[in-house]
Amino acid sequence: MSNHLQNLNLKIWRQDGPADGGRFESYLVGSISDEASFLELLDVLNEQLIGEGEDAIAFDHDCREGICGTCSLMIDGQAHGPQRGTATCQLHMRKFASGDTIVVEPWRATAFPILKDLMVDRSPLDRIVEAGGFITAATGGAPDANIIPIPKPVADAAMDAAECIGCGACVAACPNGAANLFTAAKVSHLNLLPQGQAERWSRVEAMVETMDEHFGSCTNHGECEAACPKSISLDFIALMHKDYRRAKVKNRKLISQI
Amino acid sequence: MTDSLLQSNTPAGSIADKWDNYKADMKLVNPNNKRKFKVLVVGSGLAGASAAASLAELGYDVEVFTFHDSPRRAHSIAAQGGINAAKNYRGDGDSVHRLFYDTIKGGDFRAREGNVHRLAQVSVNIIDQMVAQGVPFAREYGGLLDTRSFGGSQLQRTFYARGQTGQQLLLGAYQQMARQIGLGTVKLWNRVELVDTVTVDGRCAGIVTRDLVTGEVRSHAGHATVLCTGGYGNAFFLSTNAMNCNVTAAWRAHRKGAYFANPCYTQIHPTCIPQADDTQSKLTLMSGSLRNDGRVWVPLNAGDNRAADEIPEAERDYYLERLYPSFGNLAPRDISSRAAKRAVDSGRGVGPLKNGVYLDFSAAISRLGKDVVKERYGNLFDMYERITGENPYDIPMRIYPASHYTMGGLWVDYELMTTIPGLYAAGEANFSDHGANRLGASALMQGLADGYFVLPYTIGNYLAPMLNKPVPGTDHEAFKTAENEARGRFQTFLDIKGTRSPDHFHRELGKIIWDRCGMERTAEGLQQALTDIPALYDEFKTDLRVTGTGSSVNQTLEKAGRVDDFFQLGMLMCRDALERNESCGGHFRAEYQDEEGEAQRDDDNFAHVAAWEFTGDPMKSNRHKEELEFETIHLAKRSYK
Numbered sequence: 001m002s003n004h005l006q007n008l009n010l011k012i013w014r015q016d017g018p019a020d021g022g023r024f025e026s027y028l029v030g031s032i033s034d035e036a037s038f039l040e041l042l043d044v045l046n047e048q049l050i051g052e053g054e055d056a057i058a059f060d061h062d063c064r065e066g067i068c069g070t071c072s073l074m075i076d077g078q079a080h081g082p083q084r085g086t087a088t089c090q091l092h093m094r095k096f097a098s099g100d101t102i103v104v105e106p107w108r109a110t111a112f113p114i115l116k117d118l119m120v121d122r123s124p125l126d127r128i129v130e131a132g133g134f135i136t137a138a139t140g141g142a143p144d145a146n147i148i149p150i151p152k153p154v155a156d157a158a159m160d161a162a163e164c165i166g167c168g169a170c171v172a173a174c175p176n177g178a179a180n181l182f183t184a185a186k187v188s189h190l191n192l193l194p195q196g197q198a199e200r201w202s203r204v205e206a207m208v209e210t211m212d213e214h215f216g217s218c219t220n221h222g223e224c225e226a227a228c229p230k231s232i233s234l235d236f237i238a239l240m241h242k243d244y245r246r247a248k249v250k251n252r253k254l255i256s257q258i
Numbered sequence: 259m260t261d262s263l264l265q266s267n268t269p270a271g272s273i274a275d276k277w278d279n280y281k282a283d284m285k286l287v288n289p290n291n292k293r294k295f296k297v298l299v300v301g302s303g304l305a306g307a308s309a310a311a312s313l314a315e316l317g318y319d320v321e322v323f324t325f326h327d328s329p330r331r332a333h334s335i336a337a338q339g340g341i342n343a344a345k346n347y348r349g350d351g352d353s354v355h356r357l358f359y360d361t362i363k364g365g366d367f368r369a370r371e372g373n374v375h376r377l378a379q380v381s382v383n384i385i386d387q388m389v390a391q392g393v394p395f396a397r398e399y400g401g402l403l404d405t406r407s408f409g410g411s412q413l414q415r416t417f418y419a420r421g422q423t424g425q426q427l428l429l430g431a432y433q434q435m436a437r438q439i440g441l442g443t444v445k446l447w448n449r450v451e452l453v454d455t456v457t458v459d460g461r462c463a464g465i466v467t468r469d470l471v472t473g474e475v476r477s478h479a480g481h482a483t484v485l486c487t488g489g490y491g492n493a494f495f496l497s498t499n500a501m502n503c504n505v506t507a508a509w510r511a512h513r514k515g516a517y518f519a520n521p522c523y524t525q526i527h528p529t530c531i532p533q534a535d536d537t538q539s540k541l542t543l544m545s546g547s548l549r550n551d552g553r554v555w556v557p558l559n560a561g562d563n564r565a566a567d568e569i570p571e572a573e574r575d576y577y578l579e580r581l582y583p584s585f586g587n588l589a590p591r592d593i594s595s596r597a598a599k600r601a602v603d604s605g606r607g608v609g610p611l612k613n614g615v616y617l618d619f620s621a622a623i624s625r626l627g628k629d630v631v632k633e634r635y636g637n638l639f640d641m642y643e644r645i646t647g648e649n650p651y652d653i654p655m656r657i658y659p660a661s662h663y664t665m666g667g668l669w670v671d672y673e674l675m676t677t678i679p680g681l682y683a684a685g686e687a688n689f690s691d692h693g694a695n696r697l698g699a700s701a702l703m704q705g706l707a708d709g710y711f712v713l714p715y716t717i718g719n720y721l722a723p724m725l726n727k728p729v730p731g732t733d734h735e736a737f738k739t740a741e742n743e744a745r746g747r748f749q750t751f752l753d754i755k756g757t758r759s760p761d762h763f764h765r766e767l768g769k770i771i772w773d774r775c776g777m778e779r780t781a782e783g784l785q786q787a788l789t790d791i792p793a794l795y796d797e798f799k800t801d802l803r804v805t806g807t808g809s810s811v812n813q814t815l816e817k818a819g820r821v822d823d824f825f826q827l828g829m830l831m832c833r834d835a836l837e838r839n840e841s842c843g844g845h846f847r848a849e850y851q852d853e854e855g856e857a858q859r860d861d862d863n864f865a866h867v868a869a870w871e872f873t874g875d876p877m878k879s880n881r882h883k884e885e886l887e888f889e890t891i892h893l894a895k896r897s898y899k
């Protein structure tokens with residue numbers, strides 16, 4: 001049977017729009033089931049606010065299954081909250097206790113302007129993918145799928161990187177607002193696979209340089225890995241750096257041959 | 259007789275030749291002329307992203323619209339289990355014909371043969387295309403692709419990427435589209451919602467959108483428009499769909515003349531985590547693939563309150579294995595869901611609220627070892643534990659059916675065109691391929707088939723004759739009228755100033771639809787719903803409360819528009835269910851069952867698609883028919899015994 005938590009004090013960031021300065025507001029939720037998810041806590045609070053004629057708190061969410069990467073809350077100073085390897089939507093109230101004070105903020109990073117309350121604009125992450133996070137293979141011309149056997153460990157490693165849900169917690173957790181873990185995950189997914197080899201060097205160059213245009217620099221704090229709901233490994237950053245350095249050399253060589 | 263507007267336009271020839279015949283005869287647009295045509299693609303899930311990428315690669319001028327912040331967040335991302343294809347890599351006897359047959363039979367003989375056969379044909383190209391895009395499908399140790407079996411099939415034709423197949427496929431299609439965005443051939447509109455479609459002289463001229471950040475209402479004109487906007491499973495409020503899935507795009511098109519087909523064909527998935535309390539906002543699917551190794555059971559006797567491990571084998575009822583020995587735990591979804599409902603209704607439900615059945619992995623763990631089970635389903639087990647607080651390696655999972663997928667949708671012909679010329683529907687938004695029930699791992703296949711391998715051909719066939727002919731621009735009065743109507747509609751929601759939130763109404767509406775038009779329907783219950791829904795809708799129109807303004811982010815206002823459309827759809831779902839006096843697939847009318855409680859079809863009177871025409875009031879929509887012609891397949895009783 002579910003138990004109920006009583007009297008949760010929520011301190012939530014409210015901001016009317018990108019131009020507004022924003023402030024913390026305090027709210028009390030009298031009772032919530034420990035089976036509820038953290039976002040359901042916000043649902044309950046929003047119903048309460050609408051009942052009082054107030055504006056509901058804006059926050060991004062969609063699948064509530066930890067896969068779409070839409071939810072994005074800083075809970076008590078931790079991106080996605082206290083449970084490791086867990087997105088906000090999969091965090092449940094049984095991780096909290098009656099009477100707790102919980103501070104909820106949006107992702108904070110220069111690259112992610114706040115749109116309203118807890119909702120930010122993460123589209124610079126898409127710009128990195130558009131720069132090179134793909135394999136060029138137009139519809140129609142693909143050879144049979146089994147023509148290139150891919151050793152299981154290679155496919156598994158690519159999959160480990162491909163699991164990234166693009167939530168941006170790594171950026172929010174990073175003191176510099178760097179997007180290295182996200183970018184490394186995407187670069188590694190494709191650069192590890194045989195299909196990705198043709199564009200390996202141009203991909204890493206384009207993606208890293210687009211990343212640098214929008215985001216801060218990585219100084220190896222490792223906060224990103226700790227915040228990542230998919231536990232994407234820091235090793236991928238090392239892989240990306242290695243490929244980037246090699247790409248620079250290779251591309252210079254190519255140019256010198258012209 | 260088939261209504262004159264509902265000609266399927268299926269090409270002539272034997273079933274295996276139809277698609278080739280179509281391609282041989284279709285009109286073509288010269289590569290240099292393609293950029294003169296603007297195609298609006300609404301939705302960036304598997305169907306939308308694959309269509310947009312392919313059309314842009316061909317040279318069309320493409321614009322893509324999504325209410326998500328990024329195209330990669332479309333609900334396709336959440337698909338877990340896998341994607342079917344008739345590759346026959348295992349040599350287990352698969353073929354295009356078999357996949358075609360299984361899909362028609364799985365759909366309880368209520369789908370159009372021509373479309374389904376084409377789907378089976380192109381399924382093999384999808385896997386090739388997705389591997390080329392870098393989708394890290396599961397592999398065998400030798401490096402070749404691995405496959406597994408899935409409900410409703412006795413073959414291993416399902417390709418998968420851990421428990422995240424939808425995520426990996428969507429990332430593949432999204433990346434392919436992202437490349438086009440980077441090249442400037444696709445323009446992306448994110449965080450905008452379609453709020454109307456516009457027709458001029460009977461053709462689709464474009465759409466009207468609302469910017470979810472600024473509230474700006476704006477028109478977009480195009481030569482052709484494609485709706486890839488997903489399904490309407492959230493009509494039930496609680497479902498496995500993402501929170502923002504809605505019927506608005508399809509419904510707004512329906513109001514403008516697109517017929518809505520088979521709205522009562524909804525799929526209730528047997529393996530979801532049961533509801534835990536009243537604040538629950540959605541239900542979580544535990545992939546159907548779990549039924550490969552999990553055994554479903556309930557206690558033999560009602561009121562047995564012992565913990566699972568205290569109930570001896572002899573006092574357990576493995577009811578699927580008992581009732582359907584040849585398919586066992588892999589019986590199709592509609593059948594498994596009803597069986598679970600009956601088990602719970604008979605007082606044998608398990609868990610604190612007695613609202614579930616067990617899905618037990620102990621036999622698989624002792625046969626294969628914990629490591630193998632973990633390798634196969636680890637992420638699903640972790641998800642289950644995060645949600646329920648119980649460890650499924652030790653205690654059997656508890657599952658119960660939930661709304662999951664909708665087979666009904668906008669009526670389309672063989673070319674995926676709706677009854678509005680120039681307006682197409684693809685993916686879950688159309689009604690086309692799954693009849694009255696969809697087989698597992700076939701929705702991803704259909705979305706990608708539509709977007710990659712069907713629309714790029716059929717749209718060209720429509721556009722070719724329009725070369726150098728002017729089309730209405732956004733200054734046309736039809737756009738202005740639609741914009742003003744949309745602004746007025748959202749202002750009305752703000753002005754009601756009643757007492758109850760959109761979510762409140764959605765929850766109540768969902769409960770009516772679930773109780774009356776869910777897993778089991780009766781004429782009496784449906785008639786009741788058709789009194790209750792309009793009554794609640796009247797309250798919605800006078801007592802809705804939307805706080806905030808229309809000129810900045812306002813999720814309450816967005817929700818109000820979506821719930822408004824769910825109300826109207828809900829009426830149509832119940833009317834469709836009431837008119838269909840038979841049981842087939844996901845549509846189970848208690849009055850029409852055989853001695854063993856199985857669905858009883860009425861092929862003489864109902865072997866047709868019901869397509870509804872909007873007349874201004876969903877309670878008064880007109881029902882039209884497309885007769886289904888079975889030239890290849892012999893209609894048979896669907897047995898999984």
Ligand SMILES: Cc1cc2nc3c(=O)[nH]c(=O)nc-3n(C[C@H](O)[C@H](O)[C@H](O)COP(=O)(O)OP(=O)(O)OC[C@H]3O[C@@H](n4cnc5c(N)ncnc54)[C@H](O)[C@@H]3O)c2cc1C
Nearest residue numbers: 301302303304305334337339340452488685686699701702
């Ligand atoms: C939990 C879960 C698991 C599943 N697992 C499987 C599986 O294993 N195998 C399988 O084959 N199928 C599975 N399915 C079904 C399958 O995932 C879906 O049917 C399929 O992905 C739908 O794809 P789509 O492209 O049609 O729509 P979606 O992916 O739902 O995309 C809809 C798009 O339309 C946009 N949109 C909608 N309305 C508007 C509007 N008004 N304005 C602007 N944009 C709009 C959205 O932003 C989104 O981009 C699963 C479904 C669920 C719920």
Ligand code: SF4
Nearest residue numbers: 164165167168170228
């Ligand atoms: S690397 Fe992790 S934290 Fe960063 S975007 Fe991907 S999933 Fe989110």
Ligand code: FES
Nearest residue numbers: 062064069071089
């Ligand atoms: S809402 Fe989708 S990951 Fe949290």
